[in-house]
Amino acid sequence: MRRITVAAELADHYDIAIIGAGPAGMSAAVEASLAGATVLVVDENTAPGGQIYRAVTRHSRGHDDVLGADYWKGASIADPFMAATIDFASSTTVWSLDPAEEPSAHATIGLTLAGSARRVEARAVILATGAMERPMPVPGWTLPGVMTAGAAQIALKSIAAIPEGPTVLAGCGPLLYLLASQLLKAGADITAVLDTADAGQRLRALPHLPAFLGSPYFAKGLRLLVDVRRQTRVISGITDLAIDGDAHAQSVTFRRGRRSETLPVRTVLLHQGVIPSINLASSADCAIRWNEHQRAFQPEIDHLGRLSVPGLFAAGDGAGIGGADHAAVEGRIAALGALSDLGLITQGEAETRLAPLKQERRRYRRGRAFLDILYRPAQQFLSPPDDATIICRCEEVRAGQLRQVIELGVPGPNQLKTFIRCGMGPCQGRLCASTVTEMMAEQRGVSPAEIGTYRLRAPIKPVRLSELAALPQTEDAVFAVTGRRPEPSTNPKGPNL
Amino acid sequence: MLRRLCEITDPVRFSFDNRPITAERGDTLAAALLASGVETFRHSVVGDQPRAPYCLMGVCFECLVTVDGVQNQQSCLMEARDGMVVESRRGGRQVLQGQS
Numbered sequence: 001m002r003r004i005t006v007a008a009e010l011a012d013h014y015d016i017a018i019i020g021a022g023p024a025g026m027s028a029a030v031e032a033s034l035a036g037a038t039v040l041v042v043d044e045n046t047a048p049g050g051q052i053y054r055a056v057t058r059h060s061r062g063h064d065d066v067l068g069a070d071y072w073k074g075a076s077i078a079d080p081f082m083a084a085t086i087d088f089a090s091s092t093t094v095w096s097l098d099p100a101e102e103p104s105a106h107a108t109i110g111l112t113l114a115g116s117a118r119r120v121e122a123r124a125v126i127l128a129t130g131a132m133e134r135p136m137p138v139p140g141w142t143l144p145g146v147m148t149a150g151a152a153q154i155a156l157k158s159i160a161a162i163p164e165g166p167t168v169l170a171g172c173g174p175l176l177y178l179l180a181s182q183l184l185k186a187g188a189d190i191t192a193v194l195d196t197a198d199a200g201q202r203l204r205a206l207p208h209l210p211a212f213l214g215s216p217y218f219a220k221g222l223r224l225l226v227d228v229r230r231q232t233r234v235i236s237g238i239t240d241l242a243i244d245g246d247a248h249a250q251s252v253t254f255r256r257g258r259r260s261e262t263l264p265v266r267t268v269l270l271h272q273g274v275i276p277s278i279n280l281a282s283s284a285d286c287a288i289r290w291n292e293h294q295r296a297f298q299p300e301i302d303h304l305g306r307l308s309v310p311g312l313f314a315a316g317d318g319a320g321i322g323g324a325d326h327a328a329v330e331g332r333i334a335a336l337g338a339l340s341d342l343g344l345i346t347q348g349e350a351e352t353r354l355a356p357l358k359q360e361r362r363r364y365r366r367g368r369a370f371l372d373i374l375y376r377p378a379q380q381f382l383s384p385p386d387d388a389t390i391i392c393r394c395e396e397v398r399a400g401q402l403r404q405v406i407e408l409g410v411p412g413p414n415q416l417k418t419f420i421r422c423g424m425g426p427c428q429g430r431l432c433a434s435t436v437t438e439m440m441a442e443q444r445g446v447s448p449a450e451i452g453t454y455r456l457r458a459p460i461k462p463v464r465l466s467e468l469a470a471l472p473q474t475e476d477a478v479f480a481v482t483g484r485r486p487e488p489s490t491n492p493k494g495p496n497l
Numbered sequence: 498m499l500r501r502l503c504e505i506t507d508p509v510r511f512s513f514d515n516r517p518i519t520a521e522r523g524d525t526l527a528a529a530l531l532a533s534g535v536e537t538f539r540h541s542v543v544g545d546q547p548r549a550p551y552c553l554m555g556v557c558f559e560c561l562v563t564v565d566g567v568q569n570q571q572s573c574l575m576e577a578r579d580g581m582v583v584e585s586r587r588g589g590r591q592v593l594q595g596q597s
């Protein structure tokens with residue numbers, strides 16, 4: 001692996017560019033490099049691993065084993081990645097993806113590394129952008145001291161730190177219990193786990209139980225639940241949740257049936273499942289579809305991970321939630337798909353290598369529906385009933401305002417965004433998009449599929465004007481903006497814009 | 498709000514709002530600040546309310562700070578480095594003379 005630390009070290013052109021260095025991205029990179037493709041992998045974080053295997057290359061095992069064997073599995077993906085013949089740019093933000101304008105042309109990626117922007121071409125691009133936690137808007141969720149459960153896990157993995165003082169975990173889904181168990185083992189003071197799962201979902205999930213019994217996650221999940229219940233107070237059936245405090249979270253008030261209770265806290269960790277990060281795929285105009293089981297939008301892909309736009313692929317949780325093992329297999333599948341589309345391996349060779357991978361993928365998908373339905377968040381945590389709850393954290397738009405504007409008959413999330421700036425802050429709708437869709441769907445009594453989600457445009461992450469201005473420009477681009485033809489000598493050489 | 502389980506062995510030193518901070522080499526800036534007892538990273542643009550990291554993975558933009566004079570840096574995506582001058586922010590981005 002060649003580590004790229006400044007933009008100037010990047011090549012102008014690669015066979016395959018991979019965005020994201022989690023299990024899907026790392027596996028795709030190894031597969032592609034073995035076939036002799038030139039490969040660039042970029043990731044926003046400071047090291048490879050993604051969120052699930054975060055910092056796995058930084059520690060050696062035994063440093064502390066609160067993370068468990070599943071985490072250390074990441075090393076078996078990261079080691080070949082570190083040894084592969086690829087370019088790897090960490091701490092690199094991708095802010096645009098322009099698909100090829102015609103077949104056999106190249107896609108162009110706009111990225112920023114160490115303060116300078118750069119555009120890089122690739123014949124195929126694999127999006128391995130992973131998942132983010134589904135926002136859980138409750139009163140007080142913007143207070144310091146409130147983080148996602150995933151954030152606490154990141155702190156544990158990356159700097160071996162645990163929340164200080166009395167801590168409450170609230171929400172639903174397998175990760176909530178995994179984190180509770182890891183934090184308890186590490187000595188955190190977990191006062192309670194408040195489970196907001198909707199009990200009605202158990203019945204709905206039942207038909208999918210037989211498939212789940214055969215899934216590799218069944219025994220693990222059960223052990224986790226028992227383990228956490230033995231060590232801390234687990235309160236199920238929470239229907240209402242609010243966090244209070246002046247400049248910091250101080251207490252959590254929750255309701256279960258008719259009883260309500262308040263607990264003093266220093267830290268509150270929220271979690272209600274994960275959803276695909278679709279911003280890049282969406283900004284490249286890839287078809288997006290609603291997944292009712294997973295209650296989220298995901299890009300449409302075919303059996304090889306091809307997106308609806310030629311030359312673009314997606315793999316792993318960014319293409320639909322399936323977990324880390326599933327992501328690693330999908331990464332390899334997408335790489336083989338790209339290699340064969342580019343003619344770097346023969347179709348026959350691709351098919352031989354794809355067969356066992358597809359079988360493995362089927363195995364990891366088994367039983368997924370059970371988990372998805374069982375842990376579908378309760379309606380009041382998807383669409384907050386309290387008017388004062390902040391929905392858009394950046395622009396501080398509250399549920400009441402949204403409901404008023406929806407009532408006025410605004411056609412969809414995009415128009416709503418222009419009316420009240422909801423989703424227009426620096427996070428570009430990442431922390432409000434799913435809630436806005438759910439609230440509109442609820443109020444209109446239709447499926448979120450009908451409502452849709454924000455249409456995204458590059459730059460999908462904030463980029464400084466000075467960075468854009470410093471990009472090499474074509475004569476035509478300069479003429480279009482300034483009305484003047486630049487002197488030939490001042491026209492810097494660079495990739496076409 | 499975070500407590501380290503291990504002692505710092507390879508320290509880097511920098512400042513946050515003039516306060517000296519020590520972190521382990523390789524830590525992200527956001528995690529290092531949280532582990533040093535920093536509670537508020539910035540005040541929100543619209544309502545001037547205290548905010549701190551929410552996701553630690555580059556999604557929420559709650560961790561924005563000024564680093565060596567460059568505003569609106571996502572502290573959860575950058576490494577803490579020796580001699581960094583880190584400042585919290587109040588409100589939106591300012592247009593400063595002589596700054597890019």
Ligand code: FES
Pocket residue numbers: 527549550551552553554555556557558559560561571572573574
């Ligand atoms: S803490 Fe969410 S972007 Fe940094």
